[in-house]
Amino acid sequence: MRIALALIAAALIGLPYVGLPAFYESFGYLLLSAIVLATSWNVLSGYSGYFSFGHGAFFGVGVYTTAALAGKLGWNFLWTLPLAALAATLLGVALGAIVFRVRALRGELFALLTLAITFVLATIALNAVDGGPGIMVTVDLPRIAPTASGVIYLMMLAAAALTLWTAYAMYRSRFGTGLFAIHDDEDVAEVMGVPTYRFKLAAFAISCALAGLAGGIHAIFVSYVTVAETFSIALAVNVVLMSALGGTRHWLGPAVGAVVITVLLYAFTSGNAAVAGRALTGLILIVVIVAMPAGILGQILKRFRRKAAPAHPVVEGFINTNTRKESGELLLVVKGVAKAFKGVQALAGVDLEVRRGEILGLVGPNGSGKSTLINVVSGHYAVDRGSIRFEGEELVGTPAHRIARAGIARTYQIPRPFPQLTVLQNIALPPMFGQVVMDRAAAEREAWRWLEFTGLKAKAHRFPPELNLHERKFLELARALASRPKLLFLDEVLSGLTPAEMDGALRLIRAIRDQGATIVFVEHVMRAVMELTDRVAVLTYGRAIAEGVPAEVMRHPEVISAYLGAAHV
Amino acid sequence: MPSATLLGQSVLSGVFIGALYGLLGLGLSLSWGMLRQVNLAHFALAFLGGYLTFQLSARLDPFVTLALVTPLFFLAGMGLHWFLTRFSVSLLNTLLVTFGLTSIIEAGIQWTWTADFHRMENAYAAVRWKIGPLFVSLPDLFTLGFALVLSIGAWAVLRFTDLGKAIRATTEDAPMAAAFGVNEKLIGYLVSGLAAAVAAVAGLCLALNHTLAPVQIYAWMGVVFAAVMMGGLGRPIGPLVAGIVIGVSEALTMAVTNPTWAPLVSFSLLIGLLLFRPARF
Numbered sequence: 001m002r003i004a005l006a007l008i009a010a011a012l013i014g015l016p017y018v019g020l021p022a023f024y025e026s027f028g029y030l031l032l033s034a035i036v037l038a039t040s041w042n043v044l045s046g047y048s049g050y051f052s053f054g055h056g057a058f059f060g061v062g063v064y065t066t067a068a069l070a071g072k073l074g075w076n077f078l079w080t081l082p083l084a085a086l087a088a089t090l091l092g093v094a095l096g097a098i099v100f101r102v103r104a105l106r107g108e109l110f111a112l113l114t115l116a117i118t119f120v121l122a123t124i125a126l127n128a129v130d131g132g133p134g135i136m137v138t139v140d141l142p143r144i145a146p147t148a149s150g151v152i153y154l155m156m157l158a159a160a161a162l163t164l165w166t167a168y169a170m171y172r173s174r175f176g177t178g179l180f181a182i183h184d185d186e187d188v189a190e191v192m193g194v195p196t197y198r199f200k201l202a203a204f205a206i207s208c209a210l211a212g213l214a215g216g217i218h219a220i221f222v223s224y225v226t227v228a229e230t231f232s233i234a235l236a237v238n239v240v241l242m243s244a245l246g247g248t249r250h251w252l253g254p255a256v257g258a259v260v261i262t263v264l265l266y267a268f269t270s271g272n273a274a275v276a277g278r279a280l281t282g283l284i285l286i287v288v289i290v291a292m293p294a295g296i297l298g299q300i301l302k303r304f305r306r307k308a309a310p311a312h313p314v315v316e317g318f319i320n321t322n323t324r325k326e327s328g329e330l331l332l333v334v335k336g337v338a339k340a341f342k343g344v345q346a347l348a349g350v351d352l353e354v355r356r357g358e359i360l361g362l363v364g365p366n367g368s369g370k371s372t373l374i375n376v377v378s379g380h381y382a383v384d385r386g387s388i389r390f391e392g393e394e395l396v397g398t399p400a401h402r403i404a405r406a407g408i409a410r411t412y413q414i415p416r417p418f419p420q421l422t423v424l425q426n427i428a429l430p431p432m433f434g435q436v437v438m439d440r441a442a443a444e445r446e447a448w449r450w451l452e453f454t455g456l457k458a459k460a461h462r463f464p465p466e467l468n469l470h471e472r473k474f475l476e477l478a479r480a481l482a483s484r485p486k487l488l489f490l491d492e493v494l495s496g497l498t499p500a501e502m503d504g505a506l507r508l509i510r511a512i513r514d515q516g517a518t519i520v521f522v523e524h525v526m527r528a529v530m531e532l533t534d535r536v537a538v539l540t541y542g543r544a545i546a547e548g549v550p551a552e553v554m555r556h557p558e559v560i561s562a563y564l565g566a567a568h569v
Numbered sequence: 570m571p572s573a574t575l576l577g578q579s580v581l582s583g584v585f586i587g588a589l590y591g592l593l594g595l596g597l598s599l600s601w602g603m604l605r606q607v608n609l610a611h612f613a614l615a616f617l618g619g620y621l622t623f624q625l626s627a628r629l630d631p632f633v634t635l636a637l638v639t640p641l642f643f644l645a646g647m648g649l650h651w652f653l654t655r656f657s658v659s660l661l662n663t664l665l666v667t668f669g670l671t672s673i674i675e676a677g678i679q680w681t682w683t684a685d686f687h688r689m690e691n692a693y694a695a696v697r698w699k700i701g702p703l704f705v706s707l708p709d710l711f712t713l714g715f716a717l718v719l720s721i722g723a724w725a726v727l728r729f730t731d732l733g734k735a736i737r738a739t740t741e742d743a744p745m746a747a748a749f750g751v752n753e754k755l756i757g758y759l760v761s762g763l764a765a766a767v768a769a770v771a772g773l774c775l776a777l778n779h780t781l782a783p784v785q786i787y788a789w790m791g792v793v794f795a796a797v798m799m800g801g802l803g804r805p806i807g808p809l810v811a812g813i814v815i816g817v818s819e820a821l822t823m824a825v826t827n828p829t830w831a832p833l834v835s836f837s838l839l840i841g842l843l844l845f846r847p848a849r850f
Contacts, residue, residue, distance in 0.1 A: 116795070
């Protein structure tokens with residue numbers, strides 16, 4: 001493998017020195033620039049699911065930066081390349097900083113704003129830089145290869161190597177994992193500790209920088225830069241197509257697609273054939289999206305993965321690092337928290353205390369605000385007023401991923417696993433972004449422990465949509481536990497389970513408590529509440545009306561009339 | 570500073586071009602807001618309508634062409650909806666699929682009518698009136714009239730009729746609407762067909778007032794999408810109002826500065842809205 005890679009690298013680097021016709025260098029250059037553009041598009045759009053239709057714009061910024069500085073002002077061309085990357089990055093970051101903050105419609109808005117930016121930049125370039133006729137770019141190239149086209153080829157080869165390495169490094173790191181989680185369910189990713197805003201912005205910056213770099217080199221390649229040729233929407237269509245065709249969920253996918261499409265488009269280069277080529281790319285794009293969502297590489301890997309027997313590492317017995325601390329002290333203090341949704345007062349001044357080491361039952365009729373309370377504490381919603389203190393730190397105004405990092409985890413009433421991550425990857429995500437940041441290997445070791453604990457080991461390499469409800473609920477539980485939270489919110493983990501499955505779940509929850517986690521247990525199943533909890537709090541109409549030992553609270557007349565209907569003890 | 574007459578004429582032409590933005594945005598806003606499909610191909614379809622009008626204008630009155638093209642586009646819209654639902658294409662993927670479709674239609678247009686600019690000769694364009702110091706042409710009035718009638722009509726249907734109620738219910742929660750007896754599948758086809766039919770009308774207005782070229786398909790996208798976003802998804806009158814705001818701003822920008830800066834206006838307005846009123850989205 002290593003030898004094969006070295007041979008390929010040697011062949012690619014050696015190409016300009018063997019005296020082949022210039023055509024091969026130019027075609028090689030086109031292939032490499034397609035690889036750079038498609039791969040750089042994919043590190044944002046494929047990984048995180050934010051489709052950019054403006055990749056041509058960021059590429060164009062690079063082209064014009066180098067054209068203006070080297071062509072017009074006569075700067076040393078090599079110095080302009082980092083500046084080309086920087087200019088594209090700044091533009092991307094400015095755009096991202098605005099659009100990534102929007103909560104709803106952010107994906108569509110991003111797609112359309114990036115589409116529009118192409119025309120905006122074309123306008124600016126035409127009016128402010130170009131002046132109409134275009135810019136000649138003639139520069140002295142470093143003589144590292146016999147011919148000028150060879151030098152340009154080698155520069156793009158270096159850019160391609162850098163781009164592929166970046167895409168690979170991101171893919172393997174927690175950065176990439178976080179982006180994949182954003183792709184599947186951004187809100188859940190944030191609650192699991194992924195700093196979504198920062199990650200999106202960083203991925204966009206990298207994507208733009210690489211496109212800008214390619215643009216800078218391209219300015220030399222074409223040597224005559226015009227607005228119409230540079231800021232074209234066709235480039236955006238092509239990179240989207242290349243990535244989708246090759247496979248957006250793998251670092252190498254776009255490169256595969258880039259080679260296929262470039263060769264294909266080369267067959268249609270002139271005159272009317274170019275028009276046919278455009279129609280063909282459109283058609284392939286539609287077919288790929290509809291029929292081959294995983295792309296060529298994704299499809300091959302899927303077959304490969306099916307053959308390979310999934311590894312089951314030996315799991316050392318369950319290790320408890322969460323030593324029971326002084327129990328009884330206040331862990332979470334909620335004071336006067338209010339939250340309204342368009343006039344519906346979901347929380348109307350809730351006061352609640354959670355003590356370290358206890359299981360607090362949170363009960364109340366449907367619509368009483370239990371789930372909203374969890375959403376507010378975990379940072380999913382901002383409160384209208386009130387204060388939430390966790391270990392003395394104020395949580396109101398803290399972004400959700402910081403709250404996760406502080407040691408609060410939750411499950412969702414309707415399980416929300418990341419559908420395109422395996423069960424193992426789902427569970428390994430929170431440890432990578434938890435109180436102690438783990439690398440992937442450590443996080444997966446941790447995940448195996450929780451797979452064992454919840455009995456999901458056999459499903460480790462399956463995808464969540466293949467699981468039944470009971471398994472999805474346990475996956476939800478394992479994912480919440482994997483970050484070793486200090487405080488765990490369980491939102492109706494028992495609902496929808498059969499009595500036998502419920503017994504299993506109760507055993508798990510008891511085991512969790514025995515390890516020292518503090519649990520807030522939201523549940524309608526009264527048997528479980530009475531059995532498990534140390535204290536119970538009752539919510540109705542967004543207010544806590546009673547708090548105390550279960551047996552006493554359940555006899556409270558207000559609780560009986562609001563919730564139970566009849567005494568339960 | 571330009572003269573008052575020039576400014577007045579600018580505002581007026583801004584209103585008319587804004588009406589076309591609104592007309593193009595109406596179909597887009599309906600299929601996006603109601604069906605959760607972002608149909609980029611809407612623009613290509615409108616241009617196709619414009620080209621068909623242009624092609625047949627030698628023999629047929631543009632309005633006769635419209636009567637032929639509209640039902641055809643209605644069917645095309647239903648076909649697109651069938652495709653998108655048949656393969657359950659997700660919202661973001663509708664962007665990609667219709668982007669691909671745009672490429673195909675654009676290539677088809679270029680194949681048939683070349684990449685050159687075309688301008689339809691027609692008798693209506695010659696009909697102009699002078700109101701005080703300002704000029705108004707008949708095609709402009711047609712555009713404004715169509716935009717007003719269709720936008721307000723769509724709003725009234727959604728607001729006051731049982732069909733409108735059924736459509737709004739389907740938008741909120743399709744399975745629930747179906748459980749209450751709404752034929753949500755039929756409604757999907759109807760909305761998609763109507764959205765495409767509006768593209769035919771927009772195409773006529775394009776051909777009457779503007780030059781046609783395949784590359785221009787993309788030039789309209791940014792502005793019209795800005796109008797749709799600013800107007801609010803699924804609100805029929807929103808794109809028209811926002812479109813007129815954008816159109817007038819553009820016209821004034823052109824009058825005061827250089828005409829080539831106009832493409833920046835809609836983008837700046839949208840960015841401004843995102844910066845200062847992010848809660849709208």
